Each structure stands twice: as structure tokens, then as C-alpha cells.
Amino acid sequence: MGSISKSKLVVTQSKQTDQLYRRLGLSAIGSAIVAMVMVFIIGPKANHFTISLVWLAVISLVSLYRWISARIYNRLKDREKARHNWKFRFDIGAYMAAISWSLSVWLFYPLGHPAYQVMMILVMAGVAGGAISILSYDKKIITYYLLIILVVTDIRLIMLGDELSLQLALLNTLYYLFVLKGGRDIANGFYELLVLREDTEEHNLTLLSATESVARIGYWQWDMQSANIELSSNLVTMCGADSKFVEFNSCLKKVHDDDRLRVQMAIDSVLKSGEESSVEYRLHAREADDWIIMNQVIKRITDSSDQLFLLGTVQDISVIKSAEQKIFDMAYYDELTGLANRGHFREHLLDQIKHVSRNKTQLAVLFLDLDGFKEINDTLGHDMGDMYLQEISKLLKSKVRDEDFVARLGGDEFSIVLDSIQDGMFAAETAERCLALKQQAIKVGNQSILPRMSIGIAIYPQDGEDADTLLRSADAAMYSAKQNGKHSFAFYDAQMTADAAERLELESDLRKALENNEFKLVYQPKVSVIDERVAGVEALIRWIHPVRGFVSPDNFIDTAERIGLINEIGEWVIETASLQQQQWKAQGLQLEMAVNVSSSHFSSDNFVQYVESIQQRYDIKDGELEIEITESMSRDTAKHINVCKELHQKGIKVAIDDFGTGYSSLSVLKQLQVNTLKVDRSFIQHLPDDESSALMVKAIVAMGLGLGFDIVAEGVETEAQTLFLRQLGSPYIQGYYFSRPVEAEQIPELAKTRFQISPPNQPV
Known part of the structure; x- marks a missing residue:
């Protein structure tokens, strides 16, 4: 800014002070009203309502001081004598207001209520943005x-220090820096505008154009005797106009259809009342696919010849609105799927409970949990898991009405609120439509996945009269559906609450089981058909609970998976079994040890390194340790080829457990470099009488032996089954016919036993 004469500076500063006080009264009233609304909405959520009332009293006094100052100043006839004092009073009032507003986040910030935290920050942002229209006449004031x-x-x-607060701090900083930049630029622009009024109109417009471009603002004026509006150079660019003189209706057509009437009404109001008006609207610029958001202030002026003009200032506030929208989306929507998040879901459910309560209707909450999602994540990778969640989200929205509400609660959990239903039948029909998604294969990378889910249904008001109870009831019903075979739905009943409590207690006890040494291993022999002796054992985990007694693995393995303990338990099994194998070798007993591992453990980044460390610690030779994985785990060829290859290189064998129940192809088996196929007991139990089972087992044994795999038949319980498998050429057999799982101390004696496998009077 160039230097100006002292007399011109005095005139300019006087006009600045006039402009500052001109709008101060209304701003002070608005500030007090906004503060009151904020206190009564946010104050109760902050548990400091009394403090918020004290704060409201303080800011009301500050607003009253500023309002009285504005009233007195605007009625003064001779302002020049005390101009400096009045400017000082204005500054003091502005700084007191800033300090008062900023202290609100210290005195009654709503901790534990993310939505209200975002609301408070947005209110503060609005106060700051609103201050520009009052304080932007003075750069120093708007800056401080x-x-x-x-x-x-x-x-x-x-x-x-929490994640949301840090994200809000970042967005808050970006927003204020942008507003500060705009405010200072506007202040510079207004200051120079006041100075330039002392110069020629041509010189004024030249400098104003530069200010417009920097501050993303523009100006227009309309001589009411003409049909054309005169646009500033920057506004010509913003509007995509061909010249600075544009017909009014042509400008209006660039305004969004939904906003056009509001802009016209604002102009009509200014013409009729003479009062200044402000309006926000969306404007379509030249060759732009997006709408830019404009904030426009309109004022009526009359020149010395009493000719009527309209003057408008326009600012592009798209960046500000975008920042506000990002804050809102972060608080209310799931970033991955675009669905409502848990907080938004809860607010919606609270609102709908009030609505249906007034209307004497019902609502349903559906709690959905994707079956097998952890396996998908572990085998295909997290990126593919995210893609699967995105596709599931789209499909779920397609299965409900427009007025129904779908949210992602986190992980693989979703919820649907069905508003204003008459009975549970509609909820059941909706659940059936969701379950029918199993018929639509979802393409994720090179894999096609048939969606499976378990759904729990809770109905308001019988299953809960508040949001939290309803969600817990739906969750309990979902768990019941999952326990009863998965891919089904269940309505809530009171017993499920007790089951949920039992489940939570089991989870708590399971977390302590490793620390309290409550697990133990038992061993089931694997018998060689050729030698009729024990060739190896399979280590099986057992939980001896101090109160419950024996707890079956079927009752705690899934729980361990869900709460993230399965890897620790798996490592304990591998190390304990390896230690036992070392002790047997010291006794001269050479037995192959087989251990089962979970999908997540096998897929973990450090699994191979852990097995190698155990191998070195217990001096495990090649072929002495075998890792068993289920067939369904082996579907992610790319993921598991590397793991199997590394284990193979280290002399660790790999077996596919429950073979025949999954989807492995011959090409997958060849690439995985596995050593053993274990025929699932579901085929063995019907031998030899069931023809389909017999054909299946024959095919598996013939194929496996032909490809060079070892074959182990699991679940053998009868002599007839044993003889049938021997005739097929299965080299190994395992099951109750030979021995149940036994304590480690019994294995040496069993190892001495010669089992009768061949028919009497026939050679082995």
C-alpha cells in the first residue's frame, strides 16, 4: 500500500470507524442469541451447565456493552472530536468478545459427545465467519x-489429544487461516477502497480488481434505470460472463434453480425496505462441472442526483463450505462405505423412537454381522476386505426402503432401522431380502464371494424402550442366529440377554486362561496302515476352567478369534507340543507332531519366523512337525503359496485338514506344496454303506495318492471303516477305533501297541 497524506489518512480512518459501528448493534444482538442457543443445546451435554450459564451472562454483558456503544455512536452528530476514544472502545469490545467466545471450549466443551463437539466448533467457525462482515473494515481488529x-x-x-479432537484442530486451523486470509484481504480491499474514493473512479476500479482476485470477491452495481448490471473484472471471471455489462435475467439464470427465488427475494427486499440483505446461493461458472457457493451482500444507494442504485459484494465461499462439510461428514459418516456411522445411527434411532412413540407405531432394529469376514480379510488382504464391505453396503441399501436407515457400526457390523412398521413381519421380510444376497456373488479381485450374514432383530418398544437397550437386544439376537448355524436371522427374546452376559463372562475368563495356565494338550495317535503302529500324533487343545470344568474347543475357539487371542493361543499350542515332542525324543520315541493353526495365525506376517524360532529352540528335524490348515483357508493362492513354500523350505510339513468340504482345485493343491490331505470325518462316518460317501472317499484317496500326497482318514470309529480304508490304500488312519485323545503320559505305551488293521488270517 502506497503512502497517503495525513489528511487523507484521517478521513479514511474516520470512515473506517463509521463502518465498524454501523453494523455493530445487530451483530451484538445476534452474538448474544447464538450464545444463548449454544448454551441451552450444548451446555447440558458438557455436565457444566452452571458454568455455561455464567459464561452466557458474561458474553451477554459484552454484547450489551457493544450494542449500547453502537447506539450512542450512531446517534452522535459530532463524532470527530472523540473519534480516537470511540475507536478504542470498539477495539476493547471486539477483543472481549473474542476472548469470551474462545473460553467456551474450555468451560463447557461436551466431552464424550462427538456430534456436539463438532457442533460447538462449527458454531465458533460461524461466529468467526460472521465477524468478517463487521470487522473486515480494520485489518488489525479482524486479525487479532x-x-x-x-x-x-x-x-x-x-x-x-484424542483422534477426533486432533482432526478438528487441524480442520479448525485450516478454516481460520483461510478466513483470516480472506478477512485481511477484504480489510485491505476496503481500506484501499476508502482511500481510492479520494482519487479518480478509473484508478479506484484498477486497484479494486486486484483486491477482488486475491480475496476471491467481486462487486456489481445496478442502475435501476437500466436492464444491465455492471460487474467488476473479477466477477466477470467468476460468473463466466462475456463482458462487464450483463442483463440482470442472464445473471439470474446462472443461479441454481433451488436458490434463484431466494436471491430474487433478497433483491426485492432491499429495493422495498432499503435495508441491507445477505444471501448465500450456488452459481454455475463457465465450463465448470461443479457449483461454486457464493455469499452476497446487497445494499441500496442513492447518488447526489437521487438516482437509485443497487450495490452488491460477492465472495466465493466454496472452500469454507467444503471445510465445514468435511467436519460434518467426519462426525456423521463412515469414511470407507459412505454409510452413517455409529454416532449418526444412535442419533437417528433416538429421533425415530420419539417419532414412533408419538404415533403409536413400532420400529425395528436389525443388527447384521458378516459371516466369515475375518477369514476374507486374512486370506485376501485388508484392501480386498474393504472392497467387500463397500459392495455389501451398496447391496444392503438396495434391499431397504428410501426412508429406512442403514449404518455401519464398525468392522463387519451393520445396522438397519426400519421406521414406522406395524409388526415384526416386515422386519423378517427385510432380513430375508438381505439373506438372499447370498445368491449374488460379489467380485473382489479375482475372487467371487457369496455374502453370508447373521441378523438379529429387536422391535420397539417390547425389546427395549431406549436406543442402547434396542441395540443390545438386536446384538444378542444376532449372536443367537450365528450360534444356530449362521446365515439366518433371529428375533430377540429375554433369554438372549442372559446368553449375552454368559458370552461376556466367557470372553473375560478366556483372557485369563493363558495367564492362569488353564490350557492343556491331549494327543490323538495317527496309525500307519502298513506298520499297524503309531506313526504320529495330533495335538488337541483343552481348556480346564476352574469353575466350568472342561470347556470344549468348539465353545471357545470362535470366541478367541473374535477377541484377538487366537494367535497367542496358537503359539502356546505349537510351543507346548514341540516341547513334548522333544521330551519323547529324549525317551527314544520318534513321533511326527501335527498341530492345528487358525486362519488369522497362519496368515500373520511373522508366522513363519515364529515357527522357525520354535524349530531351532527344540531342535525339530525335517518332517517332524506338521502344520494343519483348513481347506477353506487355502483359497487365497497368492497369500498362502509363499507361506507354504517357506515352511516347506524349512522342513516343516503342511496338511490340509477337513479336505473335501472346501473348494480347493487341483491347480491350487499343486501350487500350495502341501504334504498331506486329511479326509474329513463327515465322509468317513457313513462308510462303507453310504454309496456317495464311499465314492467321494475313493476319489480323494486315489487323487491324493496319485499326486504324491500322504492321506490321513479322520474320525474312524469302526472296524468296517478301517478295513474299507485299508483296501483303498489310505496310508494313515486316525480315530476313536484306535484311541481317543489321551494325556501325553499314555502315548509311549500306545506307541508300543500293534493295532489289528488287516483282516484275520491275512498278511499285512
Whole structure:
């Protein structure tokens, strides 16, 4: 800014002070009203309502001081004598207001209520944005005002330290820096505009154009005797106009259809009342696919010849609105799927409970959990898992009405709120439509997945009269559906609450089981058909609970998977079994040890390294340790080829357990480099009488032996089954016919036993 004469500076500063006080009264009233609304909405959520009332009293006094100052100043006839004092009073009032507003986040910030936290920050942002229209006549005031609020607010958010607060602090900083930049640019523009009024109109317009471009603002004026509006150079660019003189209706057509009437009404109001008006609207620029958001202030002026003009200032506030929208989306929507998040879901459910309560209707909450999602994540990778969740989200939305509400609660859990239903039948029909998604294969990478899910249904009001109870009831019903075979739905009943409590207690006990040494291993012999002796054993985990007694693996393995303990338990099994194998070898007993591992453990990044460390610690030779994985785990060829290859290189064998129940192809088996196929007991139990089972087992044994695999038949319980398998050429047999799983101390004696496998009077 160039230097100006002292006399011109005095005139300019006088006009600045006039402009500052001109709108101060209404702003002070608005500030007090906004503060009151914020206190009564947010204050109760902060558990400091009394403090918020004290704060409201303080800011009301500050607003009253500023309002009285504005009233007195605007009625003064001779302002020049005390101009400096009045400017000082204005500054003091502005800084007191800034300090008062910024202290709100310290005095009654709603901890534990993310939506209200975002609301408070948005209110503060609105206050800061609104201050531009009042304070932007003075660069120093607008700078200090915004910096006070920014610094005090960000210090509070950063000290809280949680993820949401830090994200809000970042967005808050970006927003205030943008507003500060715009405010200072506008202040510079207005200051120069006042100076330039002392110069020629041509010189004024030249400098104003530069200011417009920097601050993303434009100006227009309309001589009411003409049909054309005169646009500033920057506004010509923003509107995509061909010239600075544009017909009014042509400008209006660029406004979004939904906003056009509001803009016209604002102009009509200014013409009729003479009062200044402000309006926000969306404007379509030249060759732009997106709408830019404009904030426009319109004022009526009359020149010295009493000719009527309209003057408008326009600012592109798209960036500000975008920042506000990002804050809102972060608080209410799931970033991955675009569905409502848990917080938004809860607010919606609370609102709908009030609605149906008034209308004497019902609503249903459906709690959905994807079956097998952890396996998908572990075998295909997290990126593919995310893609699967995105596709599931789209499909779920397609199965409900427009008025129904779908949310992702987290992980693989979703929920649907069905509003205003008459009975549970509609909820059941919706659940059936969701379950029918199993017929639509979802393509994820090179894999096609048939969606499976378990659904729990809770009905308001009989299954819960508040949001939290309803969600717990639906969750309990979902768990019941999962326990009863998965891919089904269940309505809530009271017994499920007791089951849920039992489940939570089991989870708590399971977390302590490793620490308290409550697990033990038993061993089931694997018998060689040729030698008729024990060739190896399979280590099987057992949980001896101090109160419950024996707990079957079927009752705790899934729980261990769900709460993230399965890897620790798996490592304990591998190490304990390896230690036992070492002790047997010291006794001269050479037995192959087979251990089962979970999908997540086998897929973990450090699994091979862990097995190698055990191999070295217990001096495990090649072929002495075999890792068993289920056939369904082996579907991710790319993921598991490397793991199997590394284990193979280290002399660790790999077996596919429950073979025949999954989807392995011959090409997959060849690439995985496995050593053993274990025929699932579901085929063995019907031998030899069931023809289909017999054909299946014959095919598996013939194929496996032909490809060079070892074959182990599991679940053998009768002599007839044993003889049938021997005739097929199965080299190994395992089951109750020879021995149940036994304590480690019994294995040496069993190892001495010669089992009768061949028919009497026939050679082995």
C-alpha cells in the first residue's frame, strides 16, 4: 500500500470507524442469541451447565456493552472530536468478545459427545465467519479477533489429544487461516477502497480488481434505470460472463434453480425496505462441472442526483463450505462405505423412537454381522476386505426402503432401522431380502464371494424402550442366529440377554486362561496302515476352567478369534507340543507332531519366523512337525503359496485338514506344496454303506495318492471303516477305533501297541 497524506489518512480512518459501528448493534444482538442457543443445546451435554450459564451472562454483558456503544455512536452528530476514544472502545469490545467466545471450549466443551463437539466448533467457525462482515473494515481488529479464537480453541483441542479432537484442530486451523486470509484481504480491499474514493473512479476500479482476485470477491452495481448490471473484472471471471455489462435475467439464470427465488427475494427486499440483505446461493461458472457457493451482500444507494442504485459484494465461499462439510461428514459418516456411522445411527434411532412413540407405531432394529469376514480379510488382504464391505453396503441399501436407515457400526457390523412398521413381519421380510444376497456373488479381485450374514432383530418398544437397550437386544439376537448355524436371522427374546452376559463372562475368563495356565494338550495317535503302529500324533487343545470344568474347543475357539487371542493361543499350542515332542525324543520315541493353526495365525506376517524360532529352540528335524490348515483357508493362492513354500523350505510339513468340504482345485493343491490331505470325518462316518460317501472317499484317496500326497482318514470309529480304508490304500488312519485323545503320559505305551488293521488270517 502506497503512502497517503495525513489528511487523507484521517478521513479514511474516520470512515473506517463509521463502518465498524454501523453494523455493530445487530451483530451484538445476534452474538448474544447464538450464545444463548449454544448454551441451552450444548451446555447440558458438557455436565457444566452452571458454568455455561455464567459464561452466557458474561458474553451477554459484552454484547450489551457493544450494542449500547453502537447506539450512542450512531446517534452522535459530532463524532470527530472523540473519534480516537470511540475507536478504542470498539477495539476493547471486539477483543472481549473474542476472548469470551474462545473460553467456551474450555468451560463447557461436551466431552464424550462427538456430534456436539463438532457442533460447538462449527458454531465458533460461524461466529468467526460472521465477524468478517463487521470487522473486515480494520485489518488489525479482524486479525487479532480471529487469532484469539483460533489459538485458544486449538490449544484446548490439542490438549484433549484424542483422534477426533486432533482432526478438528487441524480442520479448525485450516478454516481460520483461510478466513483470516480472506478477512485481511477484504480489510485491505476496503481500506484501499476508502482511500481510492479520494482519487479518480478509473484508478479506484484498477486497484479494486486486484483486491477482488486475491480475496476471491467481486462487486456489481445496478442502475435501476437500466436492464444491465455492471460487474467488476473479477466477477466477470467468476460468473463466466462475456463482458462487464450483463442483463440482470442472464445473471439470474446462472443461479441454481433451488436458490434463484431466494436471491430474487433478497433483491426485492432491499429495493422495498432499503435495508441491507445477505444471501448465500450456488452459481454455475463457465465450463465448470461443479457449483461454486457464493455469499452476497446487497445494499441500496442513492447518488447526489437521487438516482437509485443497487450495490452488491460477492465472495466465493466454496472452500469454507467444503471445510465445514468435511467436519460434518467426519462426525456423521463412515469414511470407507459412505454409510452413517455409529454416532449418526444412535442419533437417528433416538429421533425415530420419539417419532414412533408419538404415533403409536413400532420400529425395528436389525443388527447384521458378516459371516466369515475375518477369514476374507486374512486370506485376501485388508484392501480386498474393504472392497467387500463397500459392495455389501451398496447391496444392503438396495434391499431397504428410501426412508429406512442403514449404518455401519464398525468392522463387519451393520445396522438397519426400519421406521414406522406395524409388526415384526416386515422386519423378517427385510432380513430375508438381505439373506438372499447370498445368491449374488460379489467380485473382489479375482475372487467371487457369496455374502453370508447373521441378523438379529429387536422391535420397539417390547425389546427395549431406549436406543442402547434396542441395540443390545438386536446384538444378542444376532449372536443367537450365528450360534444356530449362521446365515439366518433371529428375533430377540429375554433369554438372549442372559446368553449375552454368559458370552461376556466367557470372553473375560478366556483372557485369563493363558495367564492362569488353564490350557492343556491331549494327543490323538495317527496309525500307519502298513506298520499297524503309531506313526504320529495330533495335538488337541483343552481348556480346564476352574469353575466350568472342561470347556470344549468348539465353545471357545470362535470366541478367541473374535477377541484377538487366537494367535497367542496358537503359539502356546505349537510351543507346548514341540516341547513334548522333544521330551519323547529324549525317551527314544520318534513321533511326527501335527498341530492345528487358525486362519488369522497362519496368515500373520511373522508366522513363519515364529515357527522357525520354535524349530531351532527344540531342535525339530525335517518332517517332524506338521502344520494343519483348513481347506477353506487355502483359497487365497497368492497369500498362502509363499507361506507354504517357506515352511516347506524349512522342513516343516503342511496338511490340509477337513479336505473335501472346501473348494480347493487341483491347480491350487499343486501350487500350495502341501504334504498331506486329511479326509474329513463327515465322509468317513457313513462308510462303507453310504454309496456317495464311499465314492467321494475313493476319489480323494486315489487323487491324493496319485499326486504324491500322504492321506490321513479322520474320525474312524469302526472296524468296517478301517478295513474299507485299508483296501483303498489310505496310508494313515486316525480315530476313536484306535484311541481317543489321551494325556501325553499314555502315548509311549500306545506307541508300543500293534493295532489289528488287516483282516484275520491275512498278511499285512
